[in-house]
Amino acid sequence: MQYRDFGKLGIKVSALGFGAMRLPEDQEEAIKVIRRAIDLGVNYLDTAPKYMKSTSEETLGKAVKGYPREKLYLSTKYPTENASADDCRKWFEQSLQRMRLEYVDFYHMWGINWKVFTEKLDVKGGPLEFARKAKDEGLIRHISFSFHDTPEALHKLIDTGYFESMTVQYNVLDRANEQEIHHAKEKGMGVATMGSVGGGRLGFPSEKIMGAVAGGVKSTPELALRFVLSHPGVSTALSGMGSIEMVEENAATASRPDQISPEERRRIEAMHDENAKLADLYCTGCGYCQPCPNDVNIPENFKYMNYHRVWGLTEYAKKQYAALGTDKNPWIKGLPAHECIECGECEPKCPQHLPIMAQLKETAAALQS
Template sequence: MQYNLLDRSNEENIAYAKSKGLGVVIMGPVGGGRLGAPSEKIQGLLKNKPASTAEMALRFVLANENVDIALSGMGDLKMLDENFEVASRTGHLTEEELAHIKKMMEENKKHAQLYCTGCNYCKPCPQGIDIPYLFEIMNRHRVYELTEHAKSAYKEVINGWSWIKSADASKCVECGACEEKCPQKLPIIQQLKDTHATLKPQS
């Protein structure tokens, strides 16, 4: 199952599977690479700050007593060494540390929803902009301080990579159709401008 600091939606399912005697294998413990990028905010969730955001992410997943295996992708020997070191430890997090992390991540999630809940009512955009997706990328920077990853993800949008189904935020013509449909009455046009200005590659 998918499970990581940014996506805890399967937590109850994991516990249920374990209660039925099943082994639990976690995919995406580092959030598909998102948590591989540096973030002082996420590393700062522990008093004894971990060496990297990836370490924080892996320790969080392995601290769940219902998890048997975490499948963490690695691209070089340094990542292998780091994952081996983290996975070899006993007592990844105390109950107090785990509770604190979950509380802070819930607060961050609520903060992110102030910018966009991902309800998709704003879609489709006449210009082909996937507004919730771009705002999710922006929140990786704005809420979780995963700025390096956010900029990399937005660059993929600008470059029009085949698996990205969105135009970049600069393609907005300010027609206002999205704002009329938004139940939160968000200033979507301005937020799209902010997203592009903040995440676009610097010339």
């Protein structure tokens, strides 16, 4: 395993971090998976109160029992919906109890944006007041945030100076935070990346992505992880690992002294830019065509079509298409492309003047099993 400085915190973290959100449902099995990762050198492990139907913290706590506590860096999160110092204390105490820990290394303000920071966190009686007090008492070692907003907002959050580390989305399909990861490094912050293998999307094979590195790679996740780790500002790349095989494959990748060459990285970046342009030509995802009277989720269908046609992630795209409108994917509302009844209502609303009905037919032909 390779280890990297976690910003200027004086900590060395494993290049591969464990994201405990896709564990096997069987707790005994989940514990084995986590322990295999630790035995292979993973020392940064990240959970949250609501992962795995609220069982992830407990499972992680059981898995780390018996390992020297000071050798592991454990992270969990505060959901900021009803943000206040008291609410934060309640969630934090629950996390400590579930994990049976005396302290946590990284306590994240979970999934925040600039509005949440200014209106809910950085206020009198807000959660940061509790977090700072808990830090003074040694219950929290470092205050962190995870983030879902624009790169501009991320820049401002880094510049507040409140946080010692951050966990942000970054992968070969989504490079929006790339520059801000450099900025965080300059400011001495530790950076963990989430979605390192595309939130599962890059767990599927893509000849196109794999072919971007000279000599090829064994799998799409390998290339995805090597791409993330080739960013000098990334300290640890989190991967939500659900099996021992996945742990072993990722650990082998994160143990490489080399990741990808600057030339290979440039090639992947060029491929990304080209693919983003191609994807936008098919649909920018703006959503102006919605709602559809027959409930077809037009941008979501075109997103899957782009995974297939632009990125070569056909297996993943077909799986997502099949789940649309079923309880296999309750988070995404609306129906698949083949439910279009060609009423024609959507096309005049599209600022790109896309032939939506024809594209939906094409999408259904490519992805419907």
